[in-house]
Amino acid sequence: MRVLVLGLVALIAGCATMRKVQGPSQEQRPYASPEDERQAVVAKLEASGPSDEPWTRDAAAVFNKWKKGKGTTGVTLSSVRCFRDGCVATATYDSIGRANDLDKGLAASRGFQDWPGARYRSGVVKDGKKVATDWILFRPEAGAPADAREGEE
Helix, strand or coil, rough: CCHHHHHHHHHHHHHHCCCCCCCCCCCCCCCCCHHHHHHHHHHHHHCCCCCCCCCHHHHHHHHHHHHHHCCCCCCCCCCCEEEEEEEEEEECCCCCCHHHHHHHHHHHHHHHHHCCCCEEEECEEEEEEEEEEEEEEECCCCCCCCCCCCCCC
Protein backbone atom coordinates (compact mmCIF):
# COMPACT_ATOMS: atom_id res chain seq x y z
CA MET A 1 0.00 0.00 0.00
CA ARG A 2 2.84 2.36 0.88
CA VAL A 3 4.42 1.82 -2.58
CA LEU A 4 1.10 2.65 -4.22
CA VAL A 5 0.75 5.88 -2.21
CA LEU A 6 4.35 6.91 -2.97
CA GLY A 7 3.76 6.15 -6.66
CA LEU A 8 0.65 8.33 -6.71
CA VAL A 9 2.47 11.18 -4.94
CA ALA A 10 5.28 10.99 -7.53
CA LEU A 11 2.77 10.95 -10.37
CA ILE A 12 0.91 13.97 -8.99
CA ALA A 13 4.18 15.86 -8.41
CA GLY A 14 5.29 15.07 -11.95
CA CYS A 15 2.03 16.34 -13.41
CA ALA A 16 2.36 19.57 -11.47
CA THR A 17 5.65 20.32 -13.21
CA MET A 18 4.45 19.50 -16.75
CA ARG A 19 4.15 22.42 -19.12
CA LYS A 20 1.89 22.77 -22.09
CA VAL A 21 3.88 22.35 -25.28
CA GLN A 22 3.02 24.84 -27.98
CA GLY A 23 2.93 23.88 -31.64
CA PRO A 24 4.88 25.92 -34.16
CA SER A 25 3.79 29.52 -34.50
CA GLN A 26 2.30 30.70 -37.79
CA GLU A 27 5.70 32.19 -38.68
CA GLN A 28 7.40 28.81 -38.18
CA ARG A 29 5.00 26.81 -40.32
CA PRO A 30 6.31 26.21 -43.82
CA TYR A 31 2.92 26.90 -45.46
CA ALA A 32 0.08 29.19 -44.42
CA SER A 33 -2.63 26.79 -45.63
CA PRO A 34 -3.18 23.39 -47.25
CA GLU A 35 -3.76 25.22 -50.55
CA ASP A 36 -0.38 26.97 -50.26
CA GLU A 37 1.34 23.64 -49.59
CA ARG A 38 -0.49 21.99 -52.48
CA GLN A 39 0.53 24.73 -54.89
CA ALA A 40 4.17 24.71 -53.74
CA VAL A 41 4.55 20.93 -54.04
CA VAL A 42 2.99 20.82 -57.51
CA ALA A 43 5.02 23.86 -58.65
CA LYS A 44 8.24 22.14 -57.59
CA LEU A 45 7.17 19.02 -59.46
CA GLU A 46 6.34 21.03 -62.61
CA ALA A 47 9.71 22.81 -62.39
CA SER A 48 11.48 19.47 -62.86
CA GLY A 49 10.21 19.48 -66.46
CA PRO A 50 7.88 17.17 -68.40
CA SER A 51 8.65 13.48 -68.79
CA ASP A 52 7.34 10.52 -70.75
CA GLU A 53 9.80 7.95 -69.42
CA PRO A 54 8.49 4.37 -69.06
CA TRP A 55 7.84 4.68 -65.32
CA THR A 56 5.37 7.52 -65.99
CA ARG A 57 3.04 5.10 -67.80
CA ASP A 58 3.11 2.87 -64.73
CA ALA A 59 2.18 5.83 -62.51
CA ALA A 60 -0.71 6.81 -64.79
CA ALA A 61 -1.91 3.19 -64.73
CA VAL A 62 -2.10 3.25 -60.91
CA PHE A 63 -4.43 6.27 -60.96
CA ASN A 64 -6.52 5.06 -63.90
CA LYS A 65 -6.98 1.55 -62.49
CA TRP A 66 -8.22 3.02 -59.21
CA LYS A 67 -10.67 5.33 -60.98
CA LYS A 68 -12.13 2.42 -62.97
CA GLY A 69 -12.60 0.40 -59.77
CA LYS A 70 -15.73 -0.08 -57.71
CA GLY A 71 -17.03 2.66 -55.45
CA THR A 72 -15.47 5.69 -57.10
CA THR A 73 -18.76 7.48 -57.83
CA GLY A 74 -18.55 11.11 -56.78
CA VAL A 75 -14.96 11.73 -57.87
CA THR A 76 -13.52 13.28 -61.00
CA LEU A 77 -9.89 12.46 -61.68
CA SER A 78 -7.91 14.86 -63.83
CA SER A 79 -5.63 13.59 -66.53
CA VAL A 80 -2.33 12.46 -65.08
CA ARG A 81 0.50 14.93 -65.68
CA CYS A 82 4.02 13.56 -65.47
CA PHE A 83 7.27 15.35 -64.83
CA ARG A 84 10.85 14.24 -64.28
CA ASP A 85 10.30 14.04 -60.50
CA GLY A 86 6.81 12.50 -60.43
CA CYS A 87 3.26 12.27 -61.73
CA VAL A 88 0.29 14.18 -60.33
CA ALA A 89 -3.47 13.71 -60.61
CA THR A 90 -6.09 15.96 -59.05
CA ALA A 91 -9.14 14.28 -57.60
CA THR A 92 -12.25 16.47 -57.22
CA TYR A 93 -15.04 15.22 -54.95
CA ASP A 94 -18.68 16.10 -54.30
CA SER A 95 -18.07 16.53 -50.55
CA ILE A 96 -15.44 16.28 -47.83
CA GLY A 97 -17.01 13.02 -46.65
CA ARG A 98 -16.75 11.52 -50.11
CA ALA A 99 -13.13 12.71 -50.34
CA ASN A 100 -12.25 10.96 -47.08
CA ASP A 101 -13.96 7.73 -48.16
CA LEU A 102 -12.46 7.63 -51.65
CA ASP A 103 -8.98 8.71 -50.55
CA LYS A 104 -8.82 5.68 -48.28
CA GLY A 105 -9.53 3.49 -51.31
CA LEU A 106 -6.72 4.94 -53.39
CA ALA A 107 -4.26 4.89 -50.51
CA ALA A 108 -5.11 1.23 -49.85
CA SER A 109 -5.01 0.16 -53.51
CA ARG A 110 -2.42 -2.41 -54.48
CA GLY A 111 -0.83 -0.20 -57.14
CA PHE A 112 -0.49 2.72 -54.74
CA GLN A 113 0.88 0.57 -51.93
CA ASP A 114 3.35 -1.17 -54.23
CA TRP A 115 4.59 2.02 -55.89
CA PRO A 116 8.40 1.87 -55.68
CA GLY A 117 8.81 5.61 -55.11
CA ALA A 118 7.48 8.07 -52.55
CA ARG A 119 3.78 8.92 -52.49
CA TYR A 120 2.01 12.16 -51.53
CA ARG A 121 -1.52 13.40 -50.97
CA SER A 122 -2.21 17.06 -50.46
CA GLY A 123 -4.57 18.35 -47.85
CA VAL A 124 -8.19 18.68 -48.88
CA VAL A 125 -8.91 22.11 -50.35
CA LYS A 126 -12.13 23.76 -51.47
CA ASP A 127 -12.70 23.95 -55.19
CA GLY A 128 -15.90 25.93 -55.60
CA LYS A 129 -18.72 23.84 -54.14
CA LYS A 130 -16.52 20.73 -54.29
CA VAL A 131 -13.26 19.71 -52.64
CA ALA A 132 -10.01 18.49 -54.19
CA THR A 133 -6.77 16.72 -53.36
CA ASP A 134 -3.62 16.25 -55.38
CA TRP A 135 -2.05 12.83 -55.49
CA ILE A 136 1.59 12.41 -56.51
CA LEU A 137 3.58 9.30 -57.27
CA PHE A 138 7.21 10.36 -57.20
CA ARG A 139 9.87 9.02 -59.54
CA PRO A 140 11.05 5.58 -58.43
CA GLU A 141 14.63 5.37 -57.26
CA ALA A 142 17.12 3.75 -59.62
CA GLY A 143 17.04 -0.01 -59.23
CA ALA A 144 13.44 -0.14 -57.96
CA PRO A 145 10.98 -2.47 -59.70
CA ALA A 146 9.98 -0.81 -62.95
CA ASP A 147 6.39 -2.03 -63.25
CA ALA A 148 4.03 -1.14 -60.40
CA ARG A 149 1.16 -2.82 -62.25
CA GLU A 150 2.42 -6.36 -61.72
CA GLY A 151 0.22 -8.39 -59.42
CA GLU A 152 -2.53 -5.77 -59.12
CA GLU A 153 -5.95 -7.04 -58.28
